[in-house]
Amino acid sequence: MTDKMEDYKEKIAALQEKGELTAETLSLLMEMLDEMAEMNRSNKALRRVILKGQSSSMSTRLRDALYE
Template identity: 55%
Template sequence: MTEKSDEIKERIAKLKEDGKLSAEAEALLDELSLQFAEMERSNRALRKAVLKAAGGQAMSSRLRDALYE
């Protein structure tokens, strides 16, 4: 998991510990957390596929900037 997702999970856990969430809110946050993790996984897979389709070489930022000018 990324640092951001770990931070979000910690914040959710703290809210649960403090009893500041209703049962419905907890269920919703758990569902959103799972969807967030799936989107991160999907994003990594798509990035790998794009790099593979590009021949495994990423365009340098300098070249990309020159092409977009």
């Protein structure tokens, strides 16, 4: 996932250099990239919990997140 995010950042930078992005668009894209990074981190943490075999005693919040 990080390779894709780096590709997105490069594409955004290229568009910004060409002057094809407004400040609002750039702000939105950066916010979306930050959200993707947080989701990626969260997914990795959830996978670690599952791999540790703690799924039988998982919390309601974790179970709900996994079923989404």
